[in-house]
Amino acid sequence: MKKRIILLDTTLRDGEQSLKFNLTTKEKIEIALALEKMGIDIIEVGFPISSPIDYKTSKELAKIIKNSKLCGLARCKKKDIDMVYHSLKKTDNFRIHIFLATSPIHIITKLKTTFNKVLEKISFMIKYARQYTDDIEFSCEDATRTPINNLCNVVQTAITAGATTINIPDTVGYIFPQEYYNIILNLKNKVKNIDKCIISVHTHNDLGMAVGNSITAINAGAQQIEGTINGIGERAGNCALEEIIMALYTRKKNMNFYTNINVHNIYYTSKIVSKICNIPISINKAIVGSNAFSHSSGIHQDGMIKNRNTYEILNPKNIGLNKTEFNLTSKSGRAAVKYHMDLMGYKENTYNINLLYDNFIKLADKKGQVFNYDLESLAFNSLKDNNTEYFSLKYFNVESNSHLSIATIKLQCGKVIKLESATGLGAVNAIYKTIIRITNYNIKLINYILKAKSHTEKSIGEVNIKIKYKTKIFNGIGFSKDIIKASVIAIINCLNSIWRSNQVQKNILKINQS
Template sequence: MKEKIIILDTTLRDGEQALQASLNANEKMQIALALERMGVDIIEAGFPISSPGDFKSIQSISKVLKKSKICSLARCLFKDIDIAAQAMKYAQNFRIHLFLGTSNLHVSSKLKKNFNEIIDMATSSIIQAKRYTNDVEFSCEDAGRTSIDNLCSIIEAVIEAGATTVNIPDTVGYTTPTQFKNIIFSIFNRVKNIHKIIISVHCHNDLGMAVGNSISAVEAGARQIEGTMNGLGERAGNTALEEVIMALNVHRDVLNKYTNINLKEIYKTSKIVSQFCNMPISANKAIVGKNAFSHSSGIHQDGVLKNRENYEIIDPISIGLNHCKLNLTSRSGRAAVKHHMQKMGYRKNDYNLNELYVDFLKLADKKGQIFDYDLEALAFFKKQQNLREYFKLEYFDVQSKLSGLSVASIILMCGTEINIQKATTSNGPVDAIYQALNKATLYSIVLKKFHLVANGEGKDALGKVDIVVQYKSRNFHGIGLATDIIEASAQAMVNVLNYIWKSTQVDKELEKLCK
């Protein structure tokens, strides 16, 4: 009998910590739903004590998840635990995930305690968490650098206190696969009540060994793997779930393990996370990179043409990657667009057909023929824009010279009011239109990042602009998509301005509640 490996995704918690701009509630919801469709067992949705926004997002997600279990992180402090439980009170069932440093370095220099005090904190916190749920996970932070005697002592104590899962994190990506496997072996051999719980692993990638360490831990008896899509996370990131899942699948007969993951959702989920998190995927990234199934060498090309298995250990179709070119034009109807979206693996709930079709026709009039990457880009863009639009750009005009000033004129709808502005700058057309938009909104913002990529090929490729701006010490991410680079840049800034406006409304609501 094959044994199941539980997959815990922490993209929305550990992954988001490393982003340049926080995800908004809609983006978190879209990622959570994509993870649930992929078959993730447990979704760690955030750290609710950290901010009101995180609390509200977790609360919203807990109301909609039906198959995946929701989980929240908490320090070994009663206030953290109580807030975590409140955030998930609408969930059918949930997990509280406690963590506490156990290495000598963390105990002495960070926590300023002795190890007996650490054990007391851990056990009392587990008892508190058990008041809210029977599913309590405890993480021995920096387990990779914790002495095996101390590690076994605290694991035995937290099991006795009622923990149901014990996580062994390689928090700083310190160990090698052999070292990490020996740690897991030692735990199973030395902890007398180990049979009562599931051992989990959470590996970081500082030495590039996160996936290798996770697989070696499974070989030693671990039955839960924690990670993120695309390997997002602190510093060099976490275990890339798409990699570890496919490694388990390719070697399922040797490892004798399986997961509940729907493999055909992997590529799409990876793309959703990349788009919403504003974290491009490296071309040579395993499993989901652009070059993961490309072949340049003549010998390799010849071998693949004769039999793909000569140089491919994974069928790209198995992860939902369709290399289909679509013959769509402005004469195509809704049925054709819907058919091709289904062919690429999208369900009807993944996008709004009417909105997508309107954008499709506009783009088809400009480009003539539409391809799969065009449709995907439009669908993702609409998801990114799926919020109440307070600001809407009705018109813009930019005049620029090779040497000299650029002049931008805009008409911006601000709620129900029309705002007309003009700006002149020597820094080019994009800066001119940004200054005009800033004049209209009066937001004091700083542009931190501007990134332009071509989505597709040729002169009619869609230009995708990603920007990050700072407003009142917070970072906001915006995206714009158009065949015209200036238009894409303007859309990205309007997108950001709407996020800022919405966040200010949320802050006002929270202020009222506090009063």
């Protein structure tokens, strides 16, 4: 019979500790609602005594969250425990999470006390907390650097005092998987009353072991995993819950565990956390990174077209992502080019695949990533049209004050030069409005990313943009020491792609009429 793994999310507590700002009550509520919708069992809402905002937010969440259990963190102090109770008492389903350091380095240098006094304090404070709730979790801070006999003593003391969940955190990300396995196994074999509690694990990623350690720990007998969405948290972060969830989901035939998570909400929740916390998701981040379901190699793309299981172990639709992406680069083969043409609705007898592929490779070597509208242009435009830069920059100037920016741009548009000005809320907005006036293209700027190639006075700015025109998305890139100029160049690159796309439609119309 499969065992359910309880998931405790600490994005709002441990995750927030990694931010350079505090989340507002409204932001925490938005994240908590997403976590609840995802099916998280326990949401650690914060550290109520740490700040008035944390206390207020915990009280608000206690009124709103109904399906997930709420949990508040407390030191081994009466005031901390009281604050958790008073912040969460409006909900019928809450937990008090108490912690105290147990390793020699913490006891001697931080707490400046003895191990026996630590045991006394743990017992007293857990009994004190029991007046408020029967659901008490105790965390042995720095458990993985605590001698095993001492750790067994702490755990037995905590359970005897009334703790129902015992957390064995790898607080500094020090332990290796096999060592963690042995710790959990020793606790199960040596602690007489271990069957009266749930063993939990809380892992950090300082050595890149957080997810592996958590998986190993449940194999040894742990029943609860603590982590955060996107793995945010102190230093190198926490165990990424979306990785744990999808590891158990994907390997369910091989593992004796399951979770109650609605996996289809993972991608949405990940994006919410990334946006609110202002922490971009690395492109190669497992499960939710933009490259997690992208394929560039021609061999991989050909295999995927024939059978997606050749190179994908899980379906992106399972996490709420609609599609797999084939990046068209010089590494792509004919199969990928034909696949993209098929997606756009072009039958193979309407274009020359060999000629298209040869021209595609030349463009990919020059440009890098190639897009569908580039393929259309290569397939149906004349060589002259494909080499034509219909729009080119002749002059630009942007002046800004604290309220508005005004942009003046002179563009070569085919054989005609046009000059226009417009005001906007910021330089990019003013440039965007001016270009619309010049071209009469009804474009919409949907993404703008600025990157610095280095951090010196001579650094070159890189601007990546996405523009929507009619039903298509066009990508543009611009480089310059002047980021405003780089922005203009990026938009003009998009304009030329739009112009070539329009030429394609004209040429296809001629072909159909002939």
